[in-house]
Amino acid sequence: MKHTVHLSKSTTSRRSFLRKGLAVGGAGAIGAGLFANGLPAFAEAERSAGYTAALKVLDGDMDQYIHDNTEDEFTHFTFINAYLVSKGADPVNLDTFRTLPSSKATGAQDIGRLTNLMQLTVDTGYWTKYRSRTKNPDFGDTFPPAVPGLLKGQFPAIPRTDDDLKGFKAGKTPTIPDHLQAIANTAGFHFAFIEQGGTSLYPSLAQRVTHPEVLRILLSIGPTETQHFQTWQDKAGNAPPLTDPTNGLVFPDLNNPPSEDTQTNLIMPEPTIFLSRKFPVVSIIRPTETEGAAMGALKALTDDGLFIGQSDEFFALLRKLAKQADAARHGG
Secondary structure: OOOOOOOOOOOOOHHHHHHHHHHHHHHHHHHHHHHHOOOOOHHHHHOOHHHHHHHHHHHHOOOHHHHHHHHHHHHHHHHHHHHHHHHHOOOOOOOOHOEOOOOOOOOOOOOOOOOOOOEOOOOHHHHHHHHOOOOOOOOOOOOOOOOHHHHHEEEEEOOOOOOHHHHOOOOOOOOOOOOHHHHHHHHHHHEEEEEHHHHHHHHHHHOOOOOEEEEEEHHHHHHHHHHHHHHHHHOOOOOEEEEEOOOEEEOOOOOOOOOOOOOOOOOOOOOEEEEEEEOOEEEEEEOOOOOHHHHHHHHHHOOOOOOOOHHHHHHHHHHHHHHHHOOOOOOO
16 A cells, blocks of 8 residues: 655645654554454344354343444544545555455355454463553563463354354253354453554554644544453453363363452453552553554464465555554654
8 A cells, every 4th residue: 555645835734744643544544444353243143143142141232342343443444544535645445455255154244354253363461461460561571361272273253164053052041052152252352352452552653643633533542442442351251161172272260269360350450560660550551662562563463363364465564554653753
């Protein structure tokens, strides 16, 4: 993707926007588009009764939450694109990369996809990161995954074929096979993984911009990502402990033994170190370090398996946008 830029000789703030805000805006548009596509295409009950029932084990309103979260992300993508156009830039268009296969399960939407939801390796370190009172990734700290098994393979977050739906029986108290529930559990933890990335990305990018209007956009969109993250973290905490009989994936009981590192009802950020260890601990979003923030987000999504099957051109585009966003400097 190439940006077409028209500069006004008399508008210093416009130059400032184009120099420091355009790349950040483009990265934000791509991020919103990918976050939206990181949610399953089974949000409505009539699409897949079995999968919807398994999701509702996490919360009875899961289908509504998925619909609302997806709508939010698409509005972010559409708005940022419109704003880019208003400043003389080409909008971000990812349609040419909608080449990944859809699920073949009954009820799935047969559309070309940007993201792969059938081979995920989900890092649930965000769970312990937000519960730690002594560590912060901005200090180089690392965090153990809450569900270690999700890092040891490639697991589906949506039914791939009707084989993944076998054994489901509808009714007031539906019979949900452990394999199908494991897919829904994976989706729940993956939702939170996606949204914790957006929660950090917007405040990190906001520190890179100069134009006050661009800053306003990032500071206005960012908190909605935090709302998404807290919602999904809460719902993932309801994932029932089980072992998937088809692949051995284990979802542990995060409350047994009791530990603040995994306690499911700690859905608000625990206070931790920030800026310097000499300061008192504080409840914060983390990380918010700006150095390499966009490239870091791209790496995390790639490691997650979200882009398995995508083209070299796709990765080249994302790397270009991420590098441009990371190269922007406030006041530089």
